[in-house]
Amino acid sequence: QQQxxxxxxxxxxxxxxxxxxxxxxxxxxxxxxxxxxQFPGKGPALLIAIRPDVSEKKEGxxxxxxxxxxxxxxxxxxxxxxxxxxxxxxxxxxxxKLSFGAGTTVTVRA
Amino acid sequence: xxxxxxxPKFQVLKTGQSMTLQCAxxxxxxxxxxxxxxxxxxxxxxxxxxxxxxxxxxxVPNGYNVSRSTTEDFPLRLLLAAPSQTSVYFCxxxxxxxxxxxxxxxxxxxxx
Numbered sequence: 516q517q518q519x520x521x522x523x524x525x526x527x528x529x530x531x532x533x534x535x536x537x538x539x540x541x542x543x544x545x546x547x548x549x550x551x552x553q554f555p556g557k558g559p560a561l562l563i564a565i566r567p568d569v570s571e572k573k574e575g576x577x578x579x580x581x582x583x584x585x586x587x588x589x590x591x592x593x594x595x596x597x598x599x600x601x602x603x604x605x606x607x608x609x610x611x612k613l614s615f616g617a618g619t620t621v622t623v624r625a
Numbered sequence: 626x627x628x629x630x631x632x633p634k635f636q637v638l639k640t641g642q643s644m645t646l647q648c649a650x651x652x653x654x655x656x657x658x659x660x661x662x663x664x665x666x667x668x669x670x671x672x673x674x675x676x677x678x679x680x681x682x683x684x685v686p687n688g689y690n691v692s693r694s695t696t697e698d699f700p701l702r703l704l705l706a707a708p709s710q711t712s713v714y715f716c717x718x719x720x721x722x723x724x725x726x727x728x729x730x731x732x733x734x735x736x737x
Contacts, residue, residue: 517666521667524665547724549725549726557730558717558731559668561725564724564725608724611656611675612670612673613658613668613726614670614684615668615669617665617666618665618667
């Protein structure tokens, strides 16, 4: 049973549009919430991360929104570019162990 | 720095064979982990280590062994390969005082 539920499984967005990926968790002991980006044939790479005492974090075109009471967090990709086409994983960490969501494949159409 | 390296990149085994997936990092990271990635399931933690000589089980440890004799290396052993172990395996490492994990390029394993 996955501890982090991620949706949607895939999405298609036009260039310049906004991509939104949602994740939910149950374990309130999680204390670190990263997002990873993975290109085909490559290992995941850290994109952006947030701690539960912060409600939003922005780095360039990528923003994490965090709702501690709802136990949900989301990734927003603004002004989506073809180079953003990849699989995105949310994750949650407890006691130095990461639990991953199932992943979202994002396709940005030019 | 080479970062996290994994060998081999691809491997095909027959059921019942054994093999070792190699992982090495040159960043002097204390923490190292092994994950497997399967379609629709994300990455799942197999085993991890918080330092040389210290290992522990993750979410899906059955069928896998690990040891950590040096800071740099963290091999993953499959003793009796089964088709259910067909997957992509990723090794990761991080500093003890940081949450950022660095992943290797992966090993694609097929068990026939």
